[in-house]
Amino acid sequence: MTGAPVTVGPHTSVAEVARIMRDRGLGSVLVTDGDRLRGLVTDRDLMVRSVSRGGDPEDITVAGACSDDPVTVAPDDDLDHAVRLMREHAVRRVPVVEDGRPVGVVSLGDVAMERDPESALGDIGVARPAT
Template structure:
């Protein structure tokens, strides 16, 4: 049976505006147990920011995280997919572009995210990656 992105994506993605502070985005990630949020202007996707992006692109630069906005930390050269695309296509894109998360965009609007962990859980829930993906984070 053919599977589609919509079958495994995490829907209703958390979004922030580009001028949101790095500190605020980090708090959102902590409070919602997320590794990534989408950066939007209005309802249009502008980028994706991960917890690693916050550290490498913002904190390591030495700026004040209260004053630094997420616009400078987000990845704006993104690969996206539609919710009606087949899962095999997402896997190919992740391999080709060496990414762990792919925003799902329908009619120009972000509707979800597919992660490597989502794919692992769907394809092989008994794998180490599948187990790690569902494990509670360290306190």
């Protein structure tokens, strides 16, 4: 699990979220309303659900680009449970939520590193993206 997830509010512009992802080398951020998880947005979501539709990315909020009601796991759930959910819902990232509050994210790269740190996916999962 990646702890201390990066979060943004639902009224944050997609341009600001893209800058956060770029500056921190992230492929996703969590969308929260107060301290409660509202959704998850990936770099692909930003492109497909907002930028491709036109309009000014400074004026479009992330609320329309994020996946509402994401599949989640609890901190004490085992890795196999997270993997099952990823398969069932065809997702690559699952927020870890405790009492409605996000505390981390389990990604496909995390799973690969845990199961086989020498695998190509494990290597890719821990590599810092080029900026």
